[in-house]
Amino acid sequence: MLYNLHTHTFRCNHATGEDKAYVEYAIQSGVKVLGFSDHCPQFFKKPNYYSHFRMRPIFVEKYAQSVRDLAEEYKDDIKILLGFETEYYPETYDELIKTIRDLDTDYLILGEHLIGNEYDEEQFYTGERGGDDYLKKYTDQVIEGLEKGVFTYLCHPDLVNHKGSKEVxxxxxxxxxxxxxxxxxxxEYNMLGKYYGRNYPNKVFWNIAKEVGNTAVIGFDAHTPTFMLKTDLRDECVNELNDLGIKLLDFDEINIIKP
Structure with missing residues (x-):
């Protein structure tokens, strides 16, 4: 079954297109399950700080209502889920998870773009070049987030752009x-990173995942509705996972965790 649980909307300030267009292009592509997972609001403790790459709290209820309305409107054609992609920040987690639960969210995916609490003086974007100490902090924070038991999967786990020791x-x-x-x-094997030739998917990382015996999902990471049409690119990702011998989960095999 063709599915995608990594879909953004214009509310995050770096995606475009109407919510309905994502649904209609998904149906055109043969997608049977579409999960919206826009960048979740955060509730920062630092006065007057807010980042530009996620939706603001004032938009979250309209986002949830839009997704629920589309799920009803298109229920005979596609299954639509309400989700969020979010970082795990220790200082904001409690307020974030309360908001998520109040919205009756279907699932969360973890995408750690920055370490610390984002506004910290030593915060660092994971896609930038970082050394060994930074990589350890990234790993510690991701693991702490996963252990919260609220995330359905880990998206672009190889986003971190490490430039230190290969052994580390x-x-x-x-x-x-x-x-x-x-x-x-x-x-998650991330299609957007592959499409743009970014540092992920990272072959070294996925060989490690093969040795460990991890399972995978493929995320479109769609930021435009027409990206839903890139099923040929998805097929390339499927072939790469098959060549590695990594099990790609069907939708029914994913443990969808309701946070």
């Missing part, structure tokens, strides 16, 4: 993969 990379990513396997949390 293997050690830390093995630790991350082993924890994900222990918790039965799949890892």
């Amino acid at each position: 990379y293997i050690k830390e990513m093995t630790r991350l993969c082993e924890k994900a396997k222990e918790l039965n949390i799949p890892l």
Whole structure:
């Protein structure tokens, strides 16, 4: 069954298109389950701080209502789920998870773009080049987030752009993969990163995942409605996972965790 649980909307300020267009292009592509997972609001403790790449709290109820309305409107054609992609920030977690639960959210996916609490002086975007100490902090924070028991899968786990020791990379990513396997949390093979030729999907990372025995999902990470049409790109990702011998989960095999 063709599915995608990684879909953004214009509310995050770096995606475009109307919500309905994502649904209609998904149906056109043969997608049977579409999960909206826009960047979740955060509730920062620092006055007057807010980041530009996620929706603001004032939009969250309209987002949820839009997804629920589309799920009803298109129920005969496609299954639609309400989700969020979010970072795990220790200082904001309690308020974030309360908001998520109040909205009766179907699922969460973890995408750690920054470490610390984002506004900290030593925060660092994971897609930038970082050394060994930073990689360990990334791994520690992702594992702490996964252990909360609220995330359905870990998206772009190889987003972190490590430029230190290869031995340290293997050690830390093995630790991350082993924890994900222990918790039965799949890892996402990210189509957007592949499409743009970014540092992910990372072959070294996915060879580690193969050795550990992790399972995978493929996430479109759609930021435009027409990206839902890139089923040929998805087929390439499927073939790469098959060549590695990594099990790609069907939708019915995913443990959808309601937070």
